[in-house]
Amino acid sequence: MPGFKRSEVEPTVLFKPWSPVLLNLTEYLGRRIRLEFTTNDCTFTQHFGYVYLDVTENCSHPVTGNVICPGVAPITLKTLPGFNEYEWFDVETKKLLGMADSLVLPASTPVGRQIAVKLVPYPGLGCIQTLYTTIQGPKVNVNQPPPECVFVDITASSITAGNLPDLKYSYWMDAAVTIPLTNPKNITKSGSYYIKGQNSPGCFAIGEVKVIIVSPPPISITDPEPVNYPETIDITTSYIPEAGLKYSYWKDLKVTVPLPNPKAVNRNATFYIKVTNIAGCVTVAPVKAYIIYPGIVIPNAFTPNGDGVNDVLTVLIDNSIKIKAFKIINKWGDVVFTSTDIYNYWDGSWNGKALPVGVYYWFVDGVDTSQRKVRQSGSVAVLK
Structure with missing residues (x-):
């Protein structure tokens, strides 16, 4: 077989260097393939053949070293x-x-x-x-980052992906690379910045990276006019929507509890409108709903079955009344729920366990703005 050489260490040994085979597998991208190799053993049981596989990422040009510093070095x-x-x-x-x-x-x-x-x-x-x-001169390919809300890190590998691996990068404020960029990992101002890529012979190229920092989306809230119970308030009309922005409605400032029906709010509270733009920037603004109630309004039934509809016992109350105690009692006189927060709605459970269907009794004890006692009671049916 051609290609064998005599060993310089042991003259009786003949050996053959690796015999590479170049395979272009680009047409099989994303597919599983099987390669079979047959070895040509020299003598049965005396020698063996084996194979190494080397997969290169630069499939189209398996020739290295083609970047030159013109006139500087071979x-x-x-x-x-x-x-x-x-x-x-x-x-x-x-x-x-x-x-x-x-x-x-x-x-x-x-x-x-x-x-x-x-x-x-x-x-x-x-x-x-x-x-x-x-043959190529030194160059730096820059993959432009998407718009961001707070900052852009131009040292991210995704921005310089596709360049030759021997480039070392530095970051600059100007195209002439005279003013260093002090914190390229945290750029908070929109504009053009520059990446200098230098190879081992000392040649360099400069690429421009355009940073876009998007401002938080604007929103101007006008609190809705008060209404008399049982009217409801549509808080989606408290602002003028702008094209390209997404609006959502929440019960809390941290926007973790969604407001199920923002078009029909039936209680006094401060709610929150979250505005999101195309870059993912967020603004959260409060909106106040004020409903005038005739004292205390509590439904006579609710269905705590976890279907997301009427799952808690809502209590609607005039803002002039300050609650000292709100209790739920079963037919045997056991207090199954108590709270001083009228908006801490009862979910039909006692000590973490769901109570059976039936009639329960509620009691409210409070005072009005004149410190006169306000006491009211009634019954509520728990249904499933």
Whole structure:
């Protein structure tokens, strides 16, 4: 078999370097493939053949070293080792340039020159293939970051993805790279910034990165006019909507508890409107709903079955009344719920366990603005 050599360490040993086979698998992207290899053993049980697989990310050009610093230093093109023969040549002139697995080009080699290398395998171990590469000057590809609300980190690997791996980056305020950027990980102002990529020979290129910091979306709230119970308030009419913004409605300032029906609010409270723009920036604004109640209003039934409808016992009360105690009692006289917060709605449970259907009794004890006692009671049916 061709390609064997005599060992310089032990003359009785013949060996053969790796015999590479180049496979372009780009048409199989996303698919699972199986490769089978047959080894040509020299002598049964005395020697064995084996294979290594090397997967390169640069599928289209498995030739390295093609970036030159014009007039500064020569470059060395390298391709896959282990083929029987190599032929490097200029694509335009067809001039033969070298016959090893690497090729040194002078510093005067112009950018844009195309070089090809013909890979000739050992007989019976593959087909002749020709690889092409173009001599390039140093460059920095910049993937522009999306608009952000607070800051942009231009040192993120996603911004310089696709560049040659030997580049070292620095960050600058100006295109002439005279003013360093002090905190490239936390840019809070929109504008153009610059990334300088420098390779090991000292050549560099500059890429522009455009940072867009989006302002929080605006919203101006006008509290709705008070209404008399049983009228409700539509808090979605408390602002003028703008195109491209998304509005949502919440019970709390941290916007963790959604307001189920913002078009029909039936109790006095401060609610919150969350505005989100296309970049994900958020503004939260309060809106006050005021309903005038004739004293205390409590429904005579509710259904705590977890379906999201009428699951709690809502208590509607005139703002002039301050609650000292609100109690729920079962038919045996046990206090199953008590609170001084009238908006701490009862969910039909006692000590964490759901109570059976039936009639329960409520008692309210409070005072009005004149410190006169306000006491009221009634019954409520728990249904399922």
